Amino acid sequence: MTETQPKASHFVNGAWREDASGEAIPVIYPATGEVIATVHAATPSVIEEALASAERAQKEWAALRGVERGRVLRRAADLIRKRNRDLSVLETYDTGKPLSETLVADAMSAADALEYFGGLAATLSGEHIQLGGDFVYTRREPLGVCVGIGAWNYPTQIAAWKGAPALACGNAMVFKPSETTPLGALRLAEILMEAGAPAGLYNVVQGMGAVGAALINDPRVAKVSITGSVPTGTKVYEAAAKGMKHVTLELGGKSPLIVFEDADLDSAVSGAILGNFYSTGQVCSNGTRVFVQRGIKDDFLGRLSERLKGVVMDDPLDERTNFGPMVSQRQREIVEGFIAKGLEEGARLVAGGRRLNRPGFWIEPTVFADVTDGMAIARDEIFGPVMSVLDFDSEEEVLARANATEFGLAAGVFTRDLSRGHRMAAGFEVGTCFINAYNLTPVEAPFGGMKRSGIGRENGHAAIEHYSQLKSVYVGMGPAWAPF
Numbered sequence: 415m416t417e418t419q420p421k422a423s424h425f426v427n428g429a430w431r432e433d434a435s436g437e438a439i440p441v442i443y444p445a446t447g448e449v450i451a452t453v454h455a456a457t458p459s460v461i462e463e464a465l466a467s468a469e470r471a472q473k474e475w476a477a478l479r480g481v482e483r484g485r486v487l488r489r490a491a492d493l494i495r496k497r498n499r500d501l502s503v504l505e506t507y508d509t510g511k512p513l514s515e516t517l518v519a520d521a522m523s524a525a526d527a528l529e530y531f532g533g534l535a536a537t538l539s540g541e542h543i544q545l546g547g548d549f550v551y552t553r554r555e556p557l558g559v560c561v562g563i564g565a566w567n568y569p570t571q572i573a574a575w576k577g578a579p580a581l582a583c584g585n586a587m588v589f590k591p592s593e594t595t596p597l598g599a600l601r602l603a604e605i606l607m608e609a610g611a612p613a614g615l616y617n618v619v620q621g622m623g624a625v626g627a628a629l630i631n632d633p634r635v636a637k638v639s640i641t642g643s644v645p646t647g648t649k650v651y652e653a654a655a656k657g658m659k660h661v662t663l664e665l666g667g668k669s670p671l672i673v674f675e676d677a678d679l680d681s682a683v684s685g686a687i688l689g690n691f692y693s694t695g696q697v698c699s700n701g702t703r704v705f706v707q708r709g710i711k712d713d714f715l716g717r718l719s720e721r722l723k724g725v726v727m728d729d730p731l732d733e734r735t736n737f738g739p740m741v742s743q744r745q746r747e748i749v750e751g752f753i754a755k756g757l758e759e760g761a762r763l764v765a766g767g768r769r770l771n772r773p774g775f776w777i778e779p780t781v782f783a784d785v786t787d788g789m790a791i792a793r794d795e796i797f798g799p800v801m802s803v804l805d806f807d808s809e810e811e812v813l814a815r816a817n818a819t820e821f822g823l824a825a826g827v828f829t830r831d832l833s834r835g836h837r838m839a840a841g842f843e844v845g846t847c848f849i850n851a852y853n854l855t856p857v858e859a860p861f862g863g864m865k866r867s868g869i870g871r872e873n874g875h876a877a878i879e880h881y882s883q884l885k886s887v888y889v890g891m892g893p894a895w896a897p898f
């Protein structure tokens with residue numbers, strides 16, 4: 415039986431920490447609407463303890479060899495894999511995502527990140543630059559105390575995607591989960607301690623935006639990495655700029671997925687399903703503008719409708735369920751608002767569109783066809799299971815329309831013509847492209863956005879650049895020269 419009420423709201427300085435004077439935050443199971451736990455927002459004293467302990471632990475941690483830091487991260491990865499089922503059940507309670515998903519995509523991805531960056535920790539190094547007799551060497555140094563701020567769609571994965579590279583580079587982290595899904599990150603903090611991390615190295619404090627803002631504004635903090643919406647990311651960027659802090663911004667999107675007439679149709683339909691309905695559409699990189707070349711439009715919609723018969727919306731803890739509820743009442747209302755706008759603006763509803771008549775925040779996977787570029791459902795990030803199908807004729811036209819957005823997170827193309835696939839990938843103004851695939855985000859590959867979808871990259875070697883800084887050391891081998 416998975417315990418949903420955590421031992422305390424926060425995990426600070428290596429131990430559970432409670433301060434019930436902070437605002438109470440109910441944790442709601444989205445499948446039923448029931449309150450399954452309560453945590454309290456961090457008070458100034460909890461925030462202070464977290465930052466002070468992180469500052470202490472960071473010095474001790476940075477003094478270790480990379481191989482020693484890596485060993486702790488790899489042990490944590492092993493513990494997560496051993497406890498995957500329990501962690502996945504908790505993630506399902508926290509988010510409402512079906513267990514069939516959380517078993518493979520959440521704690522397991524966290525374990526991958528810890529293992530990957532644990533392996534890299536021992537390889538971090540500077541370079542040696544010969545200047546004849548004199549030379550320069552560079553030292554790759556940690557930034558110090560980093561703050562991580564999470565969104566609610568992948569709480570455990572986000573906590574690890576930020577924590578693993580930060581720790582590998584010799585930083586400490588204070589992580590603030592989304593107030594909607596506060597549970598998973600606490601488990602990660604506990605596991606890192608068990609794996610041998612020093613007390614205070616990875617702290618979790620709960621709260622809304624104000625707690626995030628308090629952390630970013632503290633002068634001890636060197637960097638902030640946030641996963642969230644563009645408006646929140648903008649505020650975080652402004653606050654960080656005031657203190658000249660490093661940032662990683664993983665923000666929203668309205669990504670295009672383009673299906674050419676020569677595509678393998680079933681595979682393209684799979685891509686569109688993955689890119690719109692996995693995690694009930696609550697994925698930042700979703701390909702929600704599905705451009706289908708005119709000649710195959712009816713076939714595409716026909717196959718898609720067939721495949722939608724396979725949706726199983728039931729108890730998320732039953733592994734046969736493959737489509738869960740929205741994370742919250744509010745998120746469902748936002749989605750319903752967009753569905754109403756789509757109808758109002760003349761899009762054709764092909765599937766779904768209704769909420770289910772049962773407790774919890776359920777809504778059907780929804781498909782609109784005959785969508786045009788100016789409609790709200792084609793312009794704005796919905797962050798729910800609403801697919802917009804748009805028609806197109808030529809490659810040139812569709813690339814221009816795909817790029818005509820302020821967002822630049824991801825894009826996908828389905829075609830059997832590989833040179834066209836690579837041409838499209840080169841032309842997309844986005845951080846992550848998919849050719850004949852969609853929404854696969856292995857920890858080995860850099861992930862992040864262009865344009866308003868963000869700054870910096872998570873995962874891959876690229877993340878190291880965002881959690882470390884270089885120091886150049888000039889070494890004079892002869893007597894020092896001066897003009898007088």
Ligand SMILES: NC(=O)c1ccc[n+]([C@@H]2O[C@H](COP(=O)([O-])OP(=O)(O)OC[C@H]3O[C@@H](n4cnc5c(N)ncnc54)[C@H](O)[C@@H]3O)[C@@H](O)[C@H]2O)c1
Pocket residue numbers: 563564565566567568590591592593621622623624625626627630640641642643644645646647649650663664665666667697698699795797823862863868
């Ligand atoms: N690019 C990515 O990797 C990625 C991944 C998942 C989600 N997202 C995006 O996240 C959004 C959905 O998540 P959300 O609703 O939790 O986003 P949100 O922007 O509402 O909140 C994100 C986090 O920021 C905190 N926050 C709010 N105001 C703050 C402030 N002033 N200072 C510091 N922190 C503050 C929130 O408490 C929360 O923890 C979508 O736009 C989605 O596209 C992006």
